[in-house]
Amino acid sequence: MFEQIRLVKAKSTPTQQACIKDIEGKVLSESEDIMNRWKEYGGKLFEKPDKEVPLSMPKTPVEEVEPPPLISEVEYAVSQLKTGKSPAELIGRYGLEALHQLCTSIWTSCEWPEDWKNRSL
Known part of the structure; x- marks a missing residue:
């Protein structure tokens, strides 16, 4: 009896369709479009910049100088x-x-x- 309940319940659960948005905000629901969007996203995420941007040190407040030892x-x-x-x-x-x-x-x-x-x- 429990086995039949599990079979009936498993069939009745709705499958959730994965959807994501493309760059322009359009909803993509086809699996091939979704895969292409993830490939595009990953490519842009790890893309090296054309030229290196020099890192600048943040300006820190002047530290107080400690007096010499007594x-x-x-x-x-x-x-x-x-x-x-x-x-x-x-x-x-x-x-x-x-x-x-x-x-x-x-x-x-x-x-x-x-x-x-x-x-x-």
């Missing part, structure tokens, strides 16, 4: 080093000031010392 920040960073890795007691006040000057120089010039780049320390 001596207290350098002192804190040195104090956070592990034992045996130049702790603050061994550097001393003058060594800390020299390290601060070095950090400030690197910060303002945005350049690492050549010795640091070559790993020759």
